[in-house]
Amino acid sequence: MSNLREEAKPHQTFIYLAPQENLPSRAGLTVLVNQIRVDKIRKSDGTNLTAIPVNLWSASASGWFRLANLLLGSQNLTLLASILTVVGGIYKLFNDEQERRKQQQKEFDTALAEFEQRATQQPEQIANEYLDLLAKNKKSGISSPQQEQLKRKFKDFARQFPQGHIWARGLRLRLTEDLKFLQQDSEKQSAGTEQSSRRSELIAWLEDAQKETQILSEAQFQSLTRLLIYNHAQSQDLSTLLQDALQVFRALGVESQPFIIKRMNQAIEENAKDARRQIQNDRLTPTAPLFPKEIFESIKKAWFDDGKAAGHYLLESLTKTQPELRKALFEWEANDPAPPNFILPPFGLWGNDPVYETPSEVLKLFGETNPRWKHPFGPRKAEDDPRLPLKAGKSDLRPAHGLFWDEHPLWTTVLSLEPCFVTAPPGSGVSAMLRMGRHIRRFWGRKPALSLGLSLSGKAEMSTLWHSAERALSEALRRDLVEDPYWLLSANAFTQEWVISFFEHVYGSIWRLSSRLQEAGLPEEETDLIVNALHAAAGRKAYQGAAQFPELLSMLRQRLGEAARYRLRDDRFEVFIWAEVKDADFTSAWLDLLAESGLLQLGVAKIFSPAKALPTHLSGALTDYELAWTGEQLTAMLHHRFKQTGQNALLDEMSRDIPQLVQEARRSPARLIELGNRKIQKLARLEKSKQGGQQP
């Protein structure tokens, strides 16, 4: 009450009374004021207060007043004020935190947006950016949902750029840089503990990066860790180390090569020393070879036999510091080259299966296993018959042995280095010769070369010709890359830039090429490496158009020739231009264009046309031939087909009809195939009708 008295303003004093029982509602109710205190209580007009008029309120209202009085009219007010102050403080803190969070979320959103933008523009930096962002946000305090959101975003981007794990390229380069420093440390022979602490730091960082991004597969990660902690004193097995080196190289790309080679040199030298020491203990032989046989055998097995392009690349690098190994490599290459990768149809020159229509009763004649592949005739068009090329060992998965009859007298000329113009009427086997020529004269063919296949139809125009030539080259190179990408990997940076920019020129984007390479059969373990190499050299714009085509072709001739050196038969690696001019009337115009463009001089031209003769002004550049067939040749071709499809028994059944078939074919192998199909169909129908009424 005293507080209230002191704090209350004189002219606004209210006294609240709470009688114990209800008072009757009556006007003029007053309360007498105690005289002793009267001097202290004056009215606003200055007169003393003797009585206070009473406003009578309802019981419920007075209850509220009583409660208010309890709260405000005592020491509780202080308590309340304190509580209010505390609550207010808490509220303020809460409010500030909200503000701070809002601010942090805003910053996070901005950072995330920047991450998204950079990820789209520079996909190779996705993993790097992600790790940086994660580290930054961890420092400033990142919430679990934000962390999850960031992780999701990262995974989405990684999924968007899967070819060759391009999203991890930046991070891999960063790792490679660290490896380089580590290597420099060891070259400088820094103090052991210092070196070891750097290595431990690197391993710790790597573990963290691996946990967050999975930039390496589990096997690659293990290999890299083993390679980092490699210590000869712990006598790590050389074969395992070679495998590890290969894994790491495939994972980190060509930039990691110096580190790997350094490590391997160290391991090889130490293994060789051990071996020599052992030999000397057994029997002192000062003439013992520098490297014992076992070391070379381990290297051959891991890198040459099973290492594919990556292994060959590392081997080539290793031989630069190990001349004794170089000699061995030349021997291995000459004696036992690893088989090329298998190009998956339809990315080679042929599709998945022979394309032709035939009734089921015909197929029944050829047994239950792959009957479509065992028809001695089948597709009329060579491009529809993947059975034409000879089977290339067990790695060739086609259920065929090769139907192409290679004893036509013109065939040797067609495969030779002589530029020629072949006149051939329709149906005389032009497509078969062109395809088989391109097949045998490919980079990994039996007579290695770079073969471009051009199909020239309609009106002769220079732009059409160049477009056709560029497309032919891109297709040939794509196949050559799938079969053996080593030639590009081991090319110098200048050549790589040219090849990649050519691909960019043709495909528009390097991504398209990399996905096509994979589809066409580039093995998974090579894809990362190739895509990384492609990406490293991308965007340089070295090749800009047809004007540079001759220069590119000459560069490729040299590079591919070097890569195929141990398989060459005639010691020459040439570019072959296989052109089919579809229309006799336009032949002369197309030939003029070919000469004018310089393409005739760029390689060995093999031009097939239905035109009657070669224009005389080109007789110096090309030799004129005619593709014609005799009855004997057609008979030999037909027998060859029966033999190669394993249908000798069927040939016996049909032997009496063969001369007639050949005669009716009128010197056309295409017509012979068509007639053969009809003949077999007739035989099958006859058999069906025989069996129809006479089931056993």
Add this chain to the structure above:
Amino acid sequence: MMTGRLLSTEAEDHIQPLETDLVQIVQNWQQDALTDMSSLLQAVYAPWGGGKTWLLQRWQKRWGGVLLDLKEDNRTAVARIREMQTKLANAPEKRILYLDNVPNVEDELTNEFEEEILRAELASGNLVMQALRQRDQVCWGGAIPKPHARFIPPLSPEGAQAVRRKFGLVSSFDTTETMLFSEKETLPGLVQAWCEGRNRRQRDADTLRNYLQGWWQQSGQNVPQNFSTQLLPLAALACRNTFDPRTMLATLSDLQKNALSQNSISFSENGLPFRLKMKGLGWMQTDGGWYLPIQTVLKTWLALSKPNVYSSLTSH
């Protein structure tokens, strides 16, 4: 390859006439009397397990020379040819070249071999002896003349007995063996497989089934999952010495037909596709008859696995 272990002098009688011919050829060659390509190119032929590899190895020991195997493997043709060229480089200039597993069909390896090695060997006047599966089927192109191939005769029952002894089976033929080996023609590979099965204590019927399955596989045909079920009708046809189910069924008595139906033996294959398949397997000969060693195996197998069917079909 299969009979590589059978270097027994007692089992050689069957090849005496063949060797006499070849000794003459080798002598002529040694005296430079063989000049043209077709006389320099010799061939022997026999079906799977017919003793081709054994014979080539035997002759290489006798006359020297280089033995090359043309069987397909995982290496590239380049690697194979280089390896062969290395072998030839270390051999005397005048030599006999023995070619094992010469395939019926051409592939990259045989094509390269013909171009890089065979033509050069013949041009140098070296004698080439090749082992073929079938007399008139060889992979080489038209530039290489078709050789006059000599058949490697099968083992006589005495020869089979001699081979058995090499495997430690010294008793005289039991009933099953009498049935299996008493015919005029027995393939050494069959005797070997039989003896190995006996030594492993394998069921005789299983040994014969596996032998037939091996034959099926090496001919390039997919072995059906229910191989034994597929063999039953073939064995029935073999017992009746025909390839025509209709003719066979027409000659069977009701009792015999019942024996077939009770054992669920039916004939789903017939006509031209069936004949072509049998010829492809080498079970049907060009004259349409059964190849005797296989017919004997099938009959013996049926006698072992379904004796009632066998006795019913072979009773008159």
